[in-house]
Each structure stands twice: as structure tokens, then as C-alpha cells.
Amino acid sequence: MAKLYYDGDADLSVLSGKTVAVMGYGNQGSAQAQNLHDSGIDVVVGLREGGKSWSKAKSDGLKVSAIEDATEKADIIHMLVPDEVQSQVYEASIKPYLSEGKVLGFSHGFNITFGWIKPPEDIDLIMVAPKGPGYMVRQLYKEGFGVPALIAVEQDFSGKAKEIALAMAKAMKFTKPGVLETTFYEETTSDLFGEQVVLCGGVSELIKAGFETLVEKGYQPEIAYFECLHELKLITDLIQQGGMGFMWQMVSNTAEFGGRTRGSRIISAATKAEMKKIWEEIEAGKFAAEWRKESEDGMKFLNEQRAKEKEEQIEVVGRRIRALFQTAR
Ligand code: NAD
Ligand code: MG
DSSP states (O other), rough: OOOEEEEGGGGGGGGGEEEEEEEOOOOHHHHHHOOOHTTOEEEEEEOOOOOTTHHHHHHTTOOOEEEHHHHHHHHHEESSSSSHHHHHHHIIIIIOOOTTOOOOEEEOOOHHHHTTTOTTTEEEEEEEEEEEEHHHHHHHHTTOOOOEEEEEEEEOSSSSSHHHHHHHHTTTTTTTOOOEEOOHHHHHHHHHHHIIIITTHHHHHHHHHHHHHHTTTOOHHHHHIIIIITHHHHHHHHHHHHHHHHHHHSHHHHHHHHHHHHHHHHOOOOHHHHHHHHHHHHTTTTTHHHHHHHHHTTTTHHHHHHHHHHHSHHHHHHHHHHHHHHHHO
């Protein structure tokens, strides 16, 4: 069994007298910077001068500097700009100021695992990765709790890298629910696998295929939307709360019999074989190379897909239904 770390396993005093530079002020950057600041840590937000986030971070009461200055000032540099721009930002604005003994932190191990960033050996390299979106990282902190998180140490130059990662986690209240230790490689590859196969890729295609099948058979799209999309959350909430057994117990016996006899025809041995291929693409760096090319092409594929999906029936119907529900409340 993996070991969990709680409040008592972490010591905030490791961070006293230290400055943390949070690079980027998006989903994670804004949440993590504010949490650290509210816990009494000296935080400076590193941003592009004149960028959109600059005034936002200032009005949230934080110190803001250019990324270069923030790196120079800080003991801990926490990289929360988007994964696809991290290596550029690192080369231009961080590397020249990354002197011996500093700490470089991440919330996702992608750039280190795939070698897009190759840091010097005389620094600590840590990960503090909340398992929740930025708005929950901030919201739960304000409520006095936190989201669970992963920590990892890739390089321990100071001999204190793990203590520093745990202290950062504690300052953001991740040690309230608990923190698991992992490696950059394990976090990165499992995170990519999960989001591609199950969470984002798999689920969205499953929903769409079910919806389209019902609509093609002549059902009202609103009915198909409810059955194949809206109710999904009710089911995943049950599974998250009490596992598969609890979910089967809470649905009807009819649903359980139908699900147990038909489910494995949808997610079959062939599906699992494809999952293995996707894992191999991740592991071999093939996915990373594809993603790099897409980013260099100005996100051509993503922009096309975003525009196309917006007009798909399930999205059009969904927007209408969700708006109607809100006015009915
Ligand atoms: P984001 O896109 O929300 O925010 C990035 C911020 O970085 C922007 O708001 C801006 O302030 C700055 N930025 C953008 N482009 C820049 C550039 N070219 N140069 C300098 N600064 C720039 O990113 P995010 O979703 O918060 O992701 C940050 C990191 O956190 C990533 O490593 C990501 O994998 C990780 N992470 C994100 C989530 C999540 O919920 N979104 C969860 C866990 C881990
Ligand atoms: Mg993830």
C-alpha cells in the first residue's frame, strides 16, 4: 500500500525566509499563488510584462514581477504556465537565473519526463500536483480543507527536496485530505493515459456515440441528451462514493442486469488492446512529439475541433436544455 502524508508529516518552517515564485496566473497559478500567500508564504507571481494576468494578480493582492526577476529573487520557482510553453519560458527567462541550490517545482511532470526541459544538476526538482482543477484548489482552501495531491522528487540536491515539497503541499492544505508520493514518470504517463483513455477522450466519445445512436433511431435529442449525458454524473458520483458495488446497489436490478450483460460488449478486449497501444505511444514519447508539433502549428487541429464540435447536435441541444433549466430554477 502506498503511504499517505498528512499535516503532521509536513513542516511549514522549511519555507520560512524563502520566496516562492509562481510562474503563470491561470487555473493553477492563481489558485496556488493565493493559497501559498494566505498561508503566510512570501510569494511573487512571475508573468509576462503587460500580459492579461498581470493586473489580475496585482488586484488579488500579490506581488508581481517579470519571470526573469521573479526567478532571480525566488528560492523556489514553481512552473505553472501551460505545459506546451514551459520549455520556451524556461530557456528564455528562467534558465539564465537558476543559480545553485534553487528549487524548480511543477504540478505536472510532462516537460521533465519527455526532456523538453533539462534542468542543471545543482538544483532540487520537485512536483506538487493537486488532483483537482484550480477553482477547487482555491475553493476548498478557503473552506479550510484541500484537494488531495501528489508529490515527487526527481532531483534532491539540497537533501531537503521532499521536505520542501511536503511543506508546499501543506501550505496549500493538500495534506488535509492526504498526499501520495509518486515519480515524475509515473505521474506524467498515468495522467496522460487517464485523460486520453478514460476521463476526457473515452468518456466524451462514449457519450456522443450513445447520443447519436438514439437520435439516429428517431428519439428526441433532448431524451437522448438526458439518457447519455446528463445522468452520467449521477452514476460516476455513486462510483466515486462507494465503488462499483455501491453503484449497482443504487440502480435498479434491471439496470444492473442489463449493464452487467452488455457493458463488456461496448468496452471489449479490442478496446483494451487499443488502450495498450495508446499507453505505448505515451511511453515512447510519440504522443509528446505529436503534441509539440500541434503546438508549433498554432493549435490548428484543436481550433478546428473546437469550432466543429460547438455545432454538433449534442452541444446545440445541451446548451438549450441547460439554459432552460436555469430559468426554471
Ligand atoms: P492555464 O492555461 O490556465 O494558465 C497558464 C497561465 O500562464 C496563463 O494564465 C498566463 O498567466 C501564463 N502564460 C500563458 N502563456 C504564457 C507564455 N507564453 N509565457 C508566459 N506565461 C504564459 O494553465 P493551467 O491549466 O493552470 O496549467 C498549469 C500547469 O498546471 C500545467 O503544468 C498543468 O499540466 C498543471 N495542472 C493543471 C491542472 C488544471 O486543473 N488545469 C491540474 C493539475 C495540474
Ligand atoms: Mg490529471
